[in-house]
Amino acid sequence: MPELPEVEHVTNALRGVVLGRTIEKASLIRQRLAPDIEPAAFSEKLAGAAIRSITRRGKHILLEHDNGNTLIVHLRMSGRFYLLTPDDEDPKFSHAIFYLTDGSRLVFQDQRHFGLMKIVKTKDLHSTKELSKLAPEPFTDEFSVEYLASVLARSNKPIKEFLLDQTKVCGVGNIYASETLFLSKISPRRKAKGIKGKAIAELHKNIPIILNEAIALTKTIIPDPVIIGEGVYGAGSLMRWRVYDREGKECPECSSPIKRIRQGARSTYYCAKCQR
Numbered sequence: 645m646p647e648l649p650e651v652e653h654v655t656n657a658l659r660g661v662v663l664g665r666t667i668e669k670a671s672l673i674r675q676r677l678a679p680d681i682e683p684a685a686f687s688e689k690l691a692g693a694a695i696r697s698i699t700r701r702g703k704h705i706l707l708e709h710d711n712g713n714t715l716i717v718h719l720r721m722s723g724r725f726y727l728l729t730p731d732d733e734d735p736k737f738s739h740a741i742f743y744l745t746d747g748s749r750l751v752f753q754d755q756r757h758f759g760l761m762k763i764v765k766t767k768d769l770h771s772t773k774e775l776s777k778l779a780p781e782p783f784t785d786e787f788s789v790e791y792l793a794s795v796l797a798r799s800n801k802p803i804k805e806f807l808l809d810q811t812k813v814c815g816v817g818n819i820y821a822s823e824t825l826f827l828s829k830i831s832p833r834r835k836a837k838g839i840k841g842k843a844i845a846e847l848h849k850n851i852p853i854i855l856n857e858a859i860a861l862t863k864t865i866i867p868d869p870v871i872i873g874e875g876v877y878g879a880g881s882l883m884r885w886r887v888y889d890r891e892g893k894e895c896p897e898c899s900s901p902i903k904r905i906r907q908g909a910r911s912t913y914y915c916a917k918c919q920r
Contacts, residue, residue, distance in 0.1 A: 646719050648703060648782075648815030649858035653865065654719065654873035655700040658707075661727050661872060666694040666745045667709075674739035677754070678761040689713050689763050690742065702778045702814045706769070714769050716762045717752075723759030725872040726751040732870075750872075779814040782852050787814075789848045796836045796844060803839060804832035805908045807851075816851060819888050822913045824854045826887045831919040832905070832912045858883065887913040 646654070670690040672683040681689075693709035700706065705717040717723070726735055728749050734741065735753045740761065742750040752759065764772050779795075780786030795812045807813050807821040816824065825832050828846040830839065839847065861883055886896055891904040895915040905912050 646703065647817035647820055647858075648700075648855055649820075649862055650873075651703045651705060651719065651815075652700055652859055653862035654725070655698055655705050657867060657873040658705065658725060659698040660867070661869075662695055662744070662750055663698055664695060667691065668743045668745045670743070671741045672739075673741065674754075674757070676757070677739045677752070677759055678763070680762055686740075686763065690715070701770075701775055701781075702810055703817075704774060708766055712766055713763050714766045716760075716764060716769075716772070716774055718760040718774075720754070720758035720760065721756040723752060723754040726753060726870055727872055728870065777811045779810060779812050781814055782816070782855060787848075787851075789845055792848045793844050796839050799836035801836050802832060802907060803830060803834050803836050804912050806836035808908070808910075813851065815855065818910050818912075819885075820851075820854050820858065822888045823886055824850050826914060826919060827854060829919055831916075832907060832914050887915060889913065 667690045670687045672678055672681075672686040675683060678686055689711075690709070690713070693711045693713065695707055696710045697708040698705065699708070703718060705719070707715040707717065709715070726732075728734070728751055730747050730749075734751055737753050737755045737757075738751050739754050739757075739759065740752040742752075744750065752761070762772070762774065770776065780791065792813075796806070799806050799809075799812065801809070804821050804825060807816045807824065808818065822832070824847065827850040828843065830843055830847065887902050890902045890913060892901050894900070895902055895918060898915065898917050900915055900917040902913055903916055905914075
């Protein structure tokens with residue numbers, strides 16, 4: 645599943661190819677992609693709208709239109725966009741099509757069928773259920789040491805599971821949680837409320853460090869003019885992970901074997917010697 649750095653990459657790629665373009669009409673093919681609206685209303689709310697801005701909040705892509713509406717997109721497991729010409733065929737598993745006035749069309753394809761879209765009034769955007777409870781962005785002043793300390797103190801979850809809670813720490817997913825905890829020398833088994841003092845400061849410092857490493861890596865991906873953000877799902881293969889997906893291999897710090905455990909139905913990788 646794309647995490648914050650990958651969603652940031654797709655957001656930037658979309659901005660580069662469709663920002664300012666106008667949607668002539670829209671077709672919602674798979675209704676469960678946008679379960680809160682009928683296909684006819686989906687088309688009506690987007691027809692004739694120009695894309696005024698494309699931004700990201702957490703793992704959501706926000707396409708603001710000049711008619712007062714914003715389209716919220718969550719890629720989930722396999723959602724991706726294609727920018728196609730009139731001569732191109734729609735890819736298999738096309739779930740929504742946005743026909744642009746210049747003759748091209750933006751197609752949302754989702755093989756795993758988990759992606760989600762929602763059209764909301766722009767003025768109400770940040771009070772929607774999708775965004776209202778999200779934690780502060782990890783690159784903002786709101787995400788302070790004091791903020792992190794306060795939410796840690798109120799949670800009895802293991803710290804790895806805490807980091808995946810988007811209402812506590814926004815944008816961190818399974819991969820980057822393991823990497824952040826290794827860099828912070830914190831065991832993924834520790835309770836969140838047991839993280840104190842300097843450990844909180846280390847965690848606060850390392851969350852944006854790990855995310856920025858991945859964002860920098862996605863910038864090395866050569867843009868594909870057809871598949872928007874193509875390559876982002878394979879970006880992990882370019883990353884030199886410290887612990888993630890390295891079970892049994894040597895820890896880069898102490899040479900002990902990396903361990904893998906299951907937490908919340910997901911794999912966690914860590915060094916039992918370095919992380920306490």
